[in-house]
Amino acid sequence: MIKITFPDQSVREFPEGITGYEIAESISPRLAKEVLSITVNDQLWDLTRTIQTDASVKLHKWEDTEGKHAFWHSSAHLMAEALQALYPGTKFGIGPAIENGFYYDVDPGNGVSISETELPKIEKKMQELAREKSEYKRREVAKQEALKFFSHDPYKVELITDLEDGTISFYEQGGFTDLCRGPHLPSTEPIKAVKILSVAGAYWRGDEKRKQLTRIYGITFPKQKMLDEYLVMLEEAQKRDHRKIGKELDLFTFSQKVGQGLPLWMPKGAKLRERLETFLKKVQVKYGYEPVITPHIGNKELYVTSGHYAKYGADSFQPIHTPAEGEEFLLKPMNCPHHCEIYKARPRSYRDLPIRFAEFGTVYRYEQSGELHGLTRVRGFTQDDAHIFCRPDQLKDEFKKVIDIIFYIFKALDFKDYVAQISLRDPKNTEKYIGSEENWDKAERAIIEACAEKGLNTVTEMGEAAFYGPKLDFMIKDALGRKWQLGTIQVDYNLPERFELEYIGQDNSAHRPIMIHRAPFGSMERFVAVLIEHTAGKFPLWLTPEQAVILPISEKYNDYAKEVQNYLNKLDVRTILDDRNEKIGKKIRDNELKRIPYLLIVGEKEAEEGLVAVRKQGEGDKGAMKKEDFAAFINSEVNSMLAEIDE
RNA sequence: GCCGAUGUAGCUCAGGGGUAGAGCGCUUCCUUGGUAAGGAAGAGGUCAUGGGUUCAAUUCCCAUCAUUGGCUCCA
Incomplete structure (x- = not known):
């Protein structure tokens, strides 16, 4: 026993x-x-x-990640079995379970391509095979035997070659055998509902120099009902897509004529963004930041000095040439070199530090065309950038203060579901980075300690650091579960060195400051995109471009409606007027769909008594109140929201 | 940049070798209506762009551009 x-x-x-x-x-x-x-x-x-x-x-x-993982991993094998049956000669790469489902990277061989139209066929085959209730049988194999077994499949051979003898196992179900560590379900029986979601290209082993395989994504469930629910959930998520809502609410647009990846902010989007900027500016004043303003271009030498030219010059927007011989300017891809020059403009004393320069700086980066995505990945964007120049003894404290600002902003906007990621250098690939070993160690330690002292839950990624220093990023998911980096804090010993920044210490000799790059929103574009997806376009009252819309019952009351609008606008309540010749039901419907927080209906009764009939978006009729009371109410709502944040 | 898909009216989309359709929106008129779609008429399209095949291309083919799902990248 x-x-x-x-x-x-x-x-x-x-x-x-x-x-x-x-x-x-x-x-x-x-x-x-x-x-x-x-x-x-x-x-x-x-x-x-x-x-x-x-x-x-x-x-x-099923409720445990490990359970789902086994389920989906087994499903990946089932899909492979189906692919083998449908496309004989297919070679297989890897086929793991992922957060929502699984994929398999396959090479269907000579010129065969698997297109989206064929997905239902794969689905059907999988369902057929699942009904056979084949067992997943594990067996351990010697390396030589494994290599021999898969001699027809170069991908598997490569995988096996990297494995140690004695740790290799095969799983077989139906007629399909795969190299796999497991674990798997006892049989295909529990796989009742199958959906093949998409196909995509994916480089073998994530290396763009190697062959591109066909990646097929799918998801399976133990019950059909669960799949149906999942698909409904996906549809709901798509309705929150910022590209869709941005269009519906007239927030931003793109124009082929202006150029790919260059967002155009429409009036309502601009209002929203301006409020966010004002909000952060206020916070920054409190934290001792000083505004600076720098131009959109800079001499090439500036970026040669900073090291950006060597690293990114070739992949950037091409230099701007002036009529004078040999002059070259670049669109600014970063604000930091400019800020360094401001620091350098006069001598600095240790008493002056920390110095915090803040700028909503618009930068331009030639992102690969395939990478562009709505407002989240663009070629021209505005960073809520700031650079803190401080002494070594101030570093950790300054870092912690930046974490506080980010906490504050996330709280204000109700972002709860974020991941804080510490990105360190890749110890195996140190030539990617500039700067001394010693400074990297110091910077990495400062970040790790600051996070620990702030009690921040972090994940650590090796090899994800910027080329000049380690960083702490705040990642948030969009409606479809894709992760985006928003806030970022980066420690940098290198730029101060490259720009020969100095301050005079207590000892009357020159010392080198440390720089912290930080952007709590990250970029205004990306932040607004994520904000749209989180709120589904129902922005908080203090932020929304239009707080209330006034709806006259008929054209007879347009004059009173205008009077109400003027009154409210004077008291800083942002309102618009819908004086179209439409029935009230129609106006209500249209304005509800525009996600305006308050609808104010005015007719005979209201006009006579100076009232507005209040209707809250999504909640319906709230009864009538004096227009003075409504103004007071809405302003106190806004103030209490902001006060709550201030705590 | 790479693999796949898509591109028809301002928006959402249908259609199809014989020079185009719906709903919403817009304009005008009727209506002046009390809490999620009142009625009528009208304007609006080089069917992304450029080639090719054809008597004829928006439709079929190729290329380009853009969008999009991924991959790689992301200062």
Whole structure:
């Protein structure tokens, strides 16, 4: 007998060679039906593997990430089986489970391409195969044998070559065998609902110099109903797409004539953005930032000095040549070199530090055409940029203050679901970076300590640092679950060195300051995009371009409606008037769809008594009140929202 | 940049080898209506651009541009 310890620390005895599935069965038939995989001594296992010694276990159902993972990983194999049947000779790359479903990278061979129209065919085949309830059978194989087995598939051969002998396992279901660590479901039986979502190109092993394989994305569920719900959820998410809402609400547009990736802000979008900027400017004054303004172009030498030219010059917008011989200017891709020159404009004392220069600086970067995406990835954008020049003893404290600003902004806009990512250098690839080993160490340590002292939950990514320094990024997901970097804080020892920045210390000799680059929003464009997707266009009252719309019941009351509008606008309530010759029901409907927070209906009764009939967006009629009371109400709403943030 | 898809009215989309359609929006008229679509008439399109095939191309083919799903990249 062996002792099995469960997560609640209870221990039960089982015969040697028992499987995870049998353990689940012994607990309850229902559990046996729902269990998908098992963790045995911290290793993910198949339910069918036999346990020979004492062990601690945890059973995973659909609700657990591990359970879903096994389910989708097994589904990827099932899809591969279907592809093998439909496209004989297909070679297989990798096929993992992902956050929502799975994919498989495949090479269907000579000139065959799998297009979207063929996805239903794959779906159908998978359903057919799933009904066969084939078991997933694991077997361990020697490296030589594995190489021989997959000799027809160069991708698998490459994968096996990188593995150590003795750690290689195959899984087989139906007629399909795959190199795989597992774990998998006992059989294909639980896979009841299948949806193949999309096809895309994907470079083999993520290397753009290598062959591009066909990546097929899919998702599966144990119940059809769950798939239906998932698809409805996807549709709902698409309705929140900022590109769609931006068009509907007239916030921004693009023009082929102006150029790819160059957003045009329309009046309402501009109003929204201006309010965000004003909001941050106020915060920054409180934190001791000083505004600076710099031009949109800079002499090429500026970027040669900063190191940006060497790194990005070739992939940038091409230099601007002036009539004078040899003069070259670049569209500014960064504000920091300009700010360095402002720092340098006069001698600085240790008493002056920290110096914090802030600018909403518009920068231009030649992003690859395939990368452009709505407002989230563009070629011209405005950073809410600032550079802090400080002494080494001030670094950590300054870093923490920036974290505070970002917390404050995320709180104000109700962004709760973010990931704070510390990006460090790739220790295996140090030639990518500029600056001394020692400075990198110092900078990385400062970030890690500041985060720890702020109690920030972080993930750490090696190799994701900027070329001049490590950084802390705040990532937020859009409506479709894609992650975008918003706020960023970066420590930089290199630019001060390259620009030979100095301050005179207490000891009356020159010292080098440290720079912190920071942008709490990141870029106004991207931030507004994510804000749109989070709010579905229903912006908070203090931010929304139009707070109320006045709807006269008929044209007879247009004069009174105008009077109300003038009155409210004077008291800083942002209103518009809908004086179209339409019935009130129509006006209500149209303005509800425009997501204006308050609809003010005025007719005979209101005109006589100086009232407005208030209707809240999405909630309906709230009754009539004096226009003075409405103005007071809305202003106190806004103030209390902002006060709450200020706490 | 790479692989795939898409491009028809301001917007959302239908159509199809014989020079175009709907709904919404817009204009005008009727109506002046009390909480999510009142009625009528009208304007509006080089069917993304450039080539090719054809008696004839918006439709089929090729290229380009843009958008889009991914991949790579992201100072």
